[in-house]
Amino acid sequence: MTLSSLPAPAAPTVSPWTLSAFWFGTAFHWLLLLIILIPANVVGFVGEANKGTYLGALTAVGAIMALVLPPLVGAHSDRTGKRLPYIRLGLAVNLAGLGVMALAASLMTGTNGFLVYVLGFLLVQFGNNYATAPYSALIPQLVPPSLRGRYSGVMGMLQAVGQLLGAVVAFAVGTLNLPVFVSFAVIAVVLLVPALITMRGVPETATPAPELAAGPTLSWQQLFSYQPFLWVFITRVLFALGQYSVQPFLQYYSVDVLNQKDGVTASSLLAGCIIVASILSAFLGGRISDRVGRKPVIYVAGTTMALTAILLLIAPGFGTALALAVVFGLGFGAFTSVDWALGSDAMPSAKSYARDMGIWHVAFVGPQFIGAPQGALLDWGNRQGDNLGYTLVFGIAAAFFMLGVLLVRNVPDTAHVKTAKA
Template identity: 80%
Template sequence: MIASPPAAPRVSPWVLSAFWFGTAFHWLLLLLVLMPANVLEFVGPDRKGTYVGALTAIGAVMALVIPPLVGAHSDRTGRRVPYLRLGVGVNIAGLAVMGGAVTLLSGMTGFWVYVLGFLLVQFGNNYATAPYSALIPQLVPTEQRGRYSGVMGMLQAAGQLLGAVSAFVVGTLGLPSMVSFVLIAAFLLVPALVTMRGVPDDARPAPSGTQPAPWQSLFAYRPFLWVFVTRVLFALGQYSVQPFLQFYNADVLGQKDPATSNSIMLACIIVASIVSALIGGRISDRVGRKPVIYVAGTTMAVAALLLLIVPGFGAALLLAVVFGLGFGAFTSVDWALGSDAMPSDTSFARDMGIWHVAFVAPQFIGGPQGALLDWGNAQGDNLGYTLVFGVAAAFFILGVLLVRNVPDHQSTRPVTT
């Protein structure tokens, strides 16, 4: 057993987390605003939930496979930045394909070109993710990870807020979808350059003769196992409803402009999460990660259930603020909890890539949840939303119950030789 490695050359938490800001802007605008609207144009209203769910699940395949494989290669070379550079380039190429499909094509032909672009986006973004994710456990000592994770959570929320505001402006001005795709590319590239230029990238491959443990054995290490399981549950809750919020605004809240209403709701969630993110990270360095998770998960579960009985849009926005406070607190601790659970300092990128699967794999829930949404709504009285939101709340509560199995603050870990 050894203590966490000493900090490498110091890097500002704002520089380290800049790429996460761009990625947050990217995914909010793409997944929550553009994709539902674009798919609706391609396939029509009757099967919108099924196709949005299927597209989310298809994209998740790349996110399952790429990070652990690329992460393992990054560990062998000791490099991080070159992977980030190539991944961002492929990501932007995929955005161009998606924007071209929306602008130039229609019907199922346009939809399948759109899918191709989305796969490129997923490939590129996940190619960059595992090496990038290794930077917190590699560069930040254990006692500071809550603060760094809090900055990352806050910048993630700020990126999401800017994405929601951009969606509102683009929708209000009636600008074409291509404008949004250009904005996504720009706001992904610039923060990525900040991180790439500010993070030290001296090649530090694993010592000769040192082999990381087989990936299967990671789950025999109790901290990693339970952090992985609980992160899966929280992600299942998130992805159970996230792709369908725009439809909820139209069908349940009766909003005439659901895209704009959805953007306002997302902005409320995100502003609240900014408030709680940095505070939650600092608190977790003092009292531990789990108490923050307990409060955050319970708050999100209660808010998800109450959204089913709100009397109108104003009350829904108030609940969005409550949900955002919980979500921000959770994200502020998420990276610190995962970093604490890494079993070895010879395979940070690979292990963080596998840990990232816990967030990505639940995207597959979008497929069955989309079908459940359509089936329930066909029965009448928006039953589909009751089922989908209820399932999400159940996942959040189960995550809260099981996170107590995660051992308290990890200051030591085994190193595989």
């Protein structure tokens, strides 16, 4: 299946910093939740023996929202021609979910507390994913192909800065032993303020121009028959599987493998090293991809992440692990710098940007399901002795990264061709 080149906006109507502000808040929100707060809260509810299984199950349950909502909400956004109302409503539900989680973690214990906590997490997932699909449509809709690498790089950099801020806050919370509701309140504020910046900066009429909206609306079968989209989707799934194979268990790895007494502080430092390095490579990677294409950047980034995932298993101490985290961060930042640009370049029809970007987003959040089998595998392997569970989980993550590197070769060089013509 082939499609003619889509018309594109001649010039951006919003700055990359304003457009990326919401993603900054979202990155802070998810890092503090997934890497720091949720793992610690789960142990408080269910204890040490089953922490991996319950954490993996919670992550998988939340992923249901990420699978179902973005394509449906995106399609509805395309039909109404609006983006901002969806972001507003999603943000409100997200904030309500954070309140429920804070209530459960602060005042409740045992199974009942965990069930209320799960309900809050589902509201968070619902709200965040409800907002994401219409938001994801803004880059391909408002930014010409020749500048998408730069915009994607800024988005990747602000994502990393948001994550760094999350790691700093987590370190402060662990050091000062602050009440858990304080962390949830900080998450809510840092999510809300950047979201308001984006919503105020993006025109209310940020919809496709008439000539763009006249393009075809593809069925799902046609969409996945379009080779650029198909291979971008598959490779994004693989990179996400690698990330989610390890990310939820970083705190437990710090204690069980690196022998750190304070898992929250140790995992915050590891995350901080990853993020600081990724800020630099994210900013540079996006600009480089506008010149040489997206795929060469991903080749280097994915290989770097795979190798460091393996080396972390044999790190002789916490200092070495921190150094490896820096190397991993360089690869991760380079990948995120071209992620949005590669996805935007693969969109076949301007008439269904939000739906198709919502489906593309599923490729990143849907693999959160890997947390359930990986959590069970982690617990099973560790019961065999010698931290076998971590060897299996980190090894599988490295395999996902390398498979993504190998298969990204199949993505047609549409991005570089469009850039060269621009």
